[in-house]
Amino acid sequence: MKRILIVGGGTGGTILANNLARRLRRELDGGQVAITMLSASARHMYQPGLLYVAFGKIAAADLYRDQESILDPAVRFHVDPAETFDLDHNEVKGKSGTVYGYDYLAICTGSRPVLAQVPGLTEAAHHVYTEEAALKTCEALRTFTGGRIAIVTGVPHKCPMVPLELTFMMYDYFKDRDLLDKVSFTYTYPIGRIHSLENVAKWAAPEFDRMGVRYETLFNAKEVDVAQKRVHSEEGTSIDFDLLISVPPHKGMEAVEQNKLGAGGFIPTNRTTLAMEGRQNVFVLGDTTNLPISKAGSTAHYEAEVLGENLARLATGGGAMRPYEGKVFCFIEAGRDRATYASFDYKNPPKPRPPTRAIHWFKLAYNELYWNSVRGLL
Amino acid sequence: MSDMKVVDARGSFCPGPLMELIAAMKVVGVGDELEVLSTDKGSAEDIPEWIKKVGHTLVSSVEEGGVYRLRVRKTK
Numbered sequence: 464m465k466r467i468l469i470v471g472g473g474t475g476g477t478i479l480a481n482n483l484a485r486r487l488r489r490e491l492d493g494g495q496v497a498i499t500m501l502s503a504s505a506r507h508m509y510q511p512g513l514l515y516v517a518f519g520k521i522a523a524a525d526l527y528r529d530q531e532s533i534l535d536p537a538v539r540f541h542v543d544p545a546e547t548f549d550l551d552h553n554e555v556k557g558k559s560g561t562v563y564g565y566d567y568l569a570i571c572t573g574s575r576p577v578l579a580q581v582p583g584l585t586e587a588a589h590h591v592y593t594e595e596a597a598l599k600t601c602e603a604l605r606t607f608t609g610g611r612i613a614i615v616t617g618v619p620h621k622c623p624m625v626p627l628e629l630t631f632m633m634y635d636y637f638k639d640r641d642l643l644d645k646v647s648f649t650y651t652y653p654i655g656r657i658h659s660l661e662n663v664a665k666w667a668a669p670e671f672d673r674m675g676v677r678y679e680t681l682f683n684a685k686e687v688d689v690a691q692k693r694v695h696s697e698e699g700t701s702i703d704f705d706l707l708i709s710v711p712p713h714k715g716m717e718a719v720e721q722n723k724l725g726a727g728g729f730i731p732t733n734r735t736t737l738a739m740e741g742r743q744n745v746f747v748l749g750d751t752t753n754l755p756i757s758k759a760g761s762t763a764h765y766e767a768e769v770l771g772e773n774l775a776r777l778a779t780g781g782g783a784m785r786p787y788e789g790k791v792f793c794f795i796e797a798g799r800d801r802a803t804y805a806s807f808d809y810k811n812p813p814k815p816r817p818p819t820r821a822i823h824w825f826k827l828a829y830n831e832l833y834w835n836s837v838r839g840l841l
Numbered sequence: 842m843s844d845m846k847v848v849d850a851r852g853s854f855c856p857g858p859l860m861e862l863i864a865a866m867k868v869v870g871v872g873d874e875l876e877v878l879s880t881d882k883g884s885a886e887d888i889p890e891w892i893k894k895v896g897h898t899l900v901s902s903v904e905e906g907g908v909y910r911l912r913v914r915k916t917k
Contacts, residue, residue: 660854757856
């Protein structure tokens with residue numbers, strides 16, 4: 464029997480498991496293949512929905528489904544977060560103490576915000592990367608009656624559109640409440656333009672100019688003076704604020720770091736095969752890789768589809784492998800009930816179109832369609 | 842100085858070579874060198890600008906067959 468072990472029950476892991484179960488139905492029924500998933504939680508969260516929770520547009524409870532309800536019944540699911548990876552002996556030990564052997568391993572444990580990387584950020588900043596933080600942000604926005612809002616972005620971070628989306632959505636939020644004349648926005652970004660994607664930056668800069676959003680580039684937060692409400696950058700500048708909104712720096716999961724699988728918790732990964740560098744039967748998906756592409760659900764989705772096809776071949780005797788070509792697709796909420804999108808890969812840059820209401824409504828529809836997507840039905 | 846780490850940001854439109862370098866800088870020690878590989882022409886200007894502004898050291902910058910190789914040293 465070929466044993467496939469998937470560590471992580473987020474977007475990448477779940478799509479991979481369902482993709483494999485569909486491709487290997489006969490082998491699963493015949494006992495030639497087993498698919499096992501380990502996850503830290505019995506519930507699956509639709510993480511992009513947290514942005515909407517922060518603006519009171521989605522209830523936090525609506526972001527969750529039971530993990531088993533979205534998994535193919537043939538997948539053996541355990542709530543048992545991985546703690547020890549013994550790659551030389553093809554074994555992973557869970558928190559429960561159970562040891563899981565494998566022939567093929569997929570690590571897709573994701574990433575986590577680590578505000579402590581910037582002194583003072585934890586105390587001073589709001590963000591939208593956990594349910595608790597999104598709810599606190601919602602309350603902070605609701606009770607904000609005016610002043611200076613600063614937006615700071617750490618590196619690396621999950622979902623590259625969030626800095627822009629937060630800014631556009633805050634602008635609309637305060638406009639709807641007739642508070643725009645009492646609010647100022649200062650948007651900062653780590654590199655020399657206001658978004659990593661050049662075409663997106665070219666589109667967004669005049670939008671910010673129209674909105675009166677001030678922006679400062681080459682700004683990497685070094686520390687926050689909580690008492691003075693001032694954020695200092697590595698580049699030697701500082702910005703005063705009354706409300707600090709952050710896209711915090713991220714790391715991979717602690718177990719990945721503790722097992723020394725990759726610096727910062729991100730595992731060195733081959734960009735086309737998705738194999739962990741130096742290993743032939745270990746693969747990496749989504750935020751967990753060190754690949755130079757967006758940490759986003761769509762990245763994990765496209766990677767999972769490629770890896771599902773390839774792992775199914777490996778488990779049934781081999782054959783030509785399909786390369787992952789760096790495909791990413793991101794919606795961009797652009798304010799005023801409009802949205803656009805960026806689609807790109809290793810060779811082709813995105814060419815975002817002007818935002819439309821239709822794309823915005825499709826994005827809202829996707830917030831529900833996700834559950835079909837992650838099941839492998841879309 | 843430890844072994845030089847390579848940041849292979851070829852074909853990276855998002856987050857892009859500079860953002861990859863900023864992230865990589867966090868996990869190396871002072872005195873360590875990094876080599877960034879990029880197919881983005883703008884990197885040859887953006888990366889030196891950031892390095893200078895923050896106070897790290899640009900060791901070298903060359904272009905070979907459409908690939909820019911920028912070697913930097915973490916100095917603080």
